[in-house]
Amino acid sequence: MRLQRLLIWVAGVLVLCIGMIVVFGSTTSDRARAAQAAAPQAKLGIQVYDRQAGKTLTELNADQQFNAESVVKLLIAMDWAERNGRPTGGSIAQMLSTSDDKIANKLWTEGGGNAIIQRMVSACGLRNTTPPERAGFWGDTRTTAADQVAVYKYLLGRPYAPVLLRAMRASTEVAADGFDQSFGLPDAAPGSAVKQGWGHDYLHSTGIVGDRYIVIILTKGTKAPKQITAVAGEILPATAAPW
Secondary structure (H helix, E strand, O other): OHHHHHHHHHHHHHHHHHHHHHHHOOOHHHHHHHHHHHOOOOEEEEEEEEOOOOEEEEEEOOOOOEEOHHHHHHHHHHHHHHHHOOOOOHHHHHHHHHOOHHHHHHHHHHOOOHHHHHHHHHHHOOOOOEOOOOOOOHHHOEEOHHHHHHHHHHHHOOOOHHHHHHHHHOOOOEOOOOOEOOOOHHHHOOOOEEEEEEEOOEEEEEEEEOOOEEEEEEEEOOOOHHHHHHHHHHHOOHHHOOO
8 A cells, every 4th residue: 555655646746747847848958958959060159038037048058158240239339329328220220220330340440449348348247258359350259148148138227228129120131231130039039129140150149039038049150040040949938939
């Protein structure tokens, strides 16, 4: 009888555990593994932060540095707004929505180049973001998924956030340089406020999904944008699905 009661108890615990998995979904490690499987040849830096719950839902190599590429344009825009006040749109919005390099070059020079990164590292409390070693090469700025989550958190508390986020929600399918920037979050979660990045061996997709989730996907080693969309699909919470 004791053995029978023990077996019944064990079965009950198993049912409870299975039920919890069904209700709460896969674990963060499960989602991270699925994300890596979606782009097996790539190095990934991922972090998904739930603003409502105040916690990280998924992360993978969140402190691994990557070249920021055009993702750094968000910092350029934020630094401009910190120094000049809330923008009305114009070139700042165009730089974000079309990822315009010419505008970024101009603002980078006007803002003092590497000083932009130094100011924003201090303002946002970034731990592993560093300016480029080559003068003028803003895309060589090094950053991490965890630091990018911190950037978005800081942005959301600033008075100029609505202007920048509106431009990011209006991200064009084709960027100013002719590159299709609809991979990742724009494809997996349409309507998100995003800042994409690409160049050399890097493809990045970052943004705010449904006003609740900050989602950062930094990648190196894949030239297949659809893989980044697949990675996004693996890590987005069910409540963030566009359908």
